[in-house]
Amino acid sequence: MTDSLYIWPSSDMDFWKIENKGTEVVVKWSGNNFLDYKRLAYQFYGCGYKILEEVINDRLNNVKSDMWFLTGIFLIRHSLELGLKSLLCRVLSRKKDIQDTFKKCGHDVALLLKKYDEVGHENFLNSEEKSWLSKYCISLEDVDRKSDIFRFPFDDEFLLKYRNKFLDNMQVTNNLLQAFSLVKRCLEMGVITEEEKFDNTLRSEFFIFTSPSSGNCYLWQSISDVGFYVKIRGYTEAIDFIYQVKDIPNEDKLYPLMFMFRNTIELYLKILFYSRVEKGVSQKAFKSKRKSHRIKKDLWKNVKNMIVNYSDGSDEELKTMKLVEKMLSEIDRLDKKGDKFRYPTSYSLEYYFDNRTLDLSNIYIYLKAIVNFLEGCDSELDAIADIEQEIKNEYESDMYSNTEWY
Incomplete structure (x- = not known):
């Protein structure tokens, strides 16, 4: 690689x-909403499971933990949503x-x-299992x-409740x-x-806390990066890990990887909004x-001028900028709102992306x-911001030292 x-x-x-040709994947949905949502649920679950397994097996690695x-x-939480939507596609007879x-x-x-329980009338779970899954x-x-x-990044409400707490990774x-296994049943x-x-x-709770420990x-x-660093590193390293996992078929990696990449690109564009540079x-x-969530129209458009202002203006840098803009335009065209690699269809059940052949290695x-x-x-902008701050500090220091006091 x-x-x-x-x-x-x-x-x-x-x-x-x-x-x-060895990494070629054909995206072709069956047209059966139940089967297609189920298929994608299993794909997100498989990738999420591998990541969590790696985290648990390498417990001393704090970056992974x-x-x-x-x-x-997130990947398994999303697989739960996809699985439940698949069930609703099976039990609801009308498209509307x-x-x-x-x-x-x-x-x-x-x-x-709750909707599945109300309209499904399916009894694949006993009362204890239903109660556990509902509470969970x-x-x-x-x-x-x-x-x-x-x-x-975590919002203020989340931080107010959970900041500086430790999740019990094994129990969570x-x-x-178990929640997914019940949906799978x-x-x-x-x-x-x-x-x-x-x-x-097992307790029917999502968050289980523990005392501080590795x-x-x-x-x-x-505070310095407004919470982006944790998410960016988590997603970028998980992408590389999943891409290299041998026992997940390429077709099962494609959508989760494209989602994770798209989300990472959005995170990077957003962290640039918080750049400390003067301009x-x-x-x-x-x-x-x-x-x-609009990559080109709202995010790239507003960080582009800042990047250009602090570039060296060379032909090579301007050429790279144009290439990136073209590439971002392609991603924006494919997925404007960050949902087309998370679901097989829109809310109106129109398929987003069908009968297309992709090369996973090329996509990567x-x-x-x-x-x-x-x-x-x-x-680079971080480094420039530090230099700007040093110059400002020196200027203010000189101004202070030249002030005459009476």
């Missing part, structure tokens, strides 16, 4: 290029009922489960109502996996493996656009080049 550190935007890069862990949680339910419930797994989903929603806590993982109409048997000793997730947020993003844009290089460029911009 090409060393990811040396992947940089180049004029021959094309999102759609097929260079390696504090950062990868959050990425893994599915559409209305998806719009009403959104990302809320507790509401999705409510607990999850208490922490992560909008399905964004594990994608973006076991509960999360419904998806498979009662069929389970020995490993998936219900464990009534190997558990420390819920912290740096940064305008206050007006900062207030109105920093939470947008294409998206990694964008990430590396934005990471370079962030590092």
